[in-house]
Amino acid sequence: MTCSGDQLLEMLSALANPHRLRILATLSSMGRTYVSQLAREIGISRPLLHLHLRKLEEAGLVTSRLEISPDGKALNFFEVAPFAIELTPAAIAEAAPSLTATSRHSDS
Amino acid sequence: MTCSGDQLLEMLSALANPHRLRILATLSSMGRTYVSQLAREIGISRPLLHLHLRKLEEAGLVTSRLEISPDGKALNFFEVAPFAIELTPAAIAEAAPSLTATSRHSDS
DNA sequence: CCCACCTGTAAGTAAAATCTTACTGGTGGG
DNA sequence: CCCACCAGTAAGATTTTACTTACAGGTGGG
Numbered sequence: 001m002t003c004s005g006d007q008l009l010e011m012l013s014a015l016a017n018p019h020r021l022r023i024l025a026t027l028s029s030m031g032r033t034y035v036s037q038l039a040r041e042i043g044i045s046r047p048l049l050h051l052h053l054r055k056l057e058e059a060g061l062v063t064s065r066l067e068i069s070p071d072g073k074a075l076n077f078f079e080v081a082p083f084a085i086e087l088t089p090a091a092i093a094e095a096a097p098s099l100t101a102t103s104r105h106s107d108s
Numbered sequence: 109m110t111c112s113g114d115q116l117l118e119m120l121s122a123l124a125n126p127h128r129l130r131i132l133a134t135l136s137s138m139g140r141t142y143v144s145q146l147a148r149e150i151g152i153s154r155p156l157l158h159l160h161l162r163k164l165e166e167a168g169l170v171t172s173r174l175e176i177s178p179d180g181k182a183l184n185f186f187e188v189a190p191f192a193i194e195l196t197p198a199a200i201a202e203a204a205p206s207l208t209a210t211s212r213h214s215d216s
Numbered sequence: 217c218c219c220a221c222c223t224g225t226a227a228g229t230a231a232a233a234t235c236t237t238a239c240t241g242g243t244g245g246g
Numbered sequence: 247c248c249c250a251c252c253a254g255t256a257a258g259a260t261t262t263t264a265c266t267t268a269c270a271g272g273t274g275g276g
Contacts, residue, residue: 005126008129009125009126012123013124015120015200016117016121016123017117017263018207021117021200021203021204022204022207024200025197025200025203025204025205035222035223036222036223044265045265046222046223046224047266047267047268048264050223051264051265068273071221071273072272072274073223073274074273075222076222076223076224080197082197083195083196083197084194084196085194085196086195087123087191087194088191089132089135089188092123092129092136096129097133099126099130127234142252142253143254153236154252155235155236155237155254156234156235156236158253158254159235177252179244180243180244181242181243181251181252181253182242182252184252184254
């Protein structure tokens, strides 16, 4: 799996957080779940979980789908995306050149 | 390569930064170099590079060795460690349970 | 109508990461 | 002695990230 430097960086940033690692681990073990249930399972507040899920989804590591349960409740189900990132010096050397500047002062 | 959740998190945190990715890429391409030379190559200040190198070394992604050049200067050479991290949902599910709390209020 | 679920988001604060500037100290050579 | 290299570190400003609290709105059912 070869991806752009920026995309790699976005995934790494999404993964570099204990809560988000736990979220992925839980989703990987339990399979699909909806937000409130996942918040209870992990033991963090819903707004906080929502924040982390958004970051994970933007990085393409999880996917969501809104579904209507039999009793009419709108549930937002999340599941892990089947990613596989190989992190080696060579892979990083290949991806790094395509990193955009992203500096806020100057890049002369 | 199986490692503890905390160790994985430390590596991911070290990798989740454009400068540090570039540092690893440069070291991987050029081979061993000393700090000042690397700073010139990448185009960042020495103190800043020193900061990033410290983080990379703490995570075990680079190694350093102080050497004396023929003309008597003390040069601190860095090189990439031969790491290989496989990032998949399953690998994360395996590592996550060994994450330490790291919460500052309560985890009841 | 109110309660129990579900969803999302905005505002404000607390904490951590990042970066610059400035300082300290070593060596060799003009 | 001063200049050109090399090294490291510490203080302070800025930016990002993380988190809490509070709000707004949907459904079904007692």
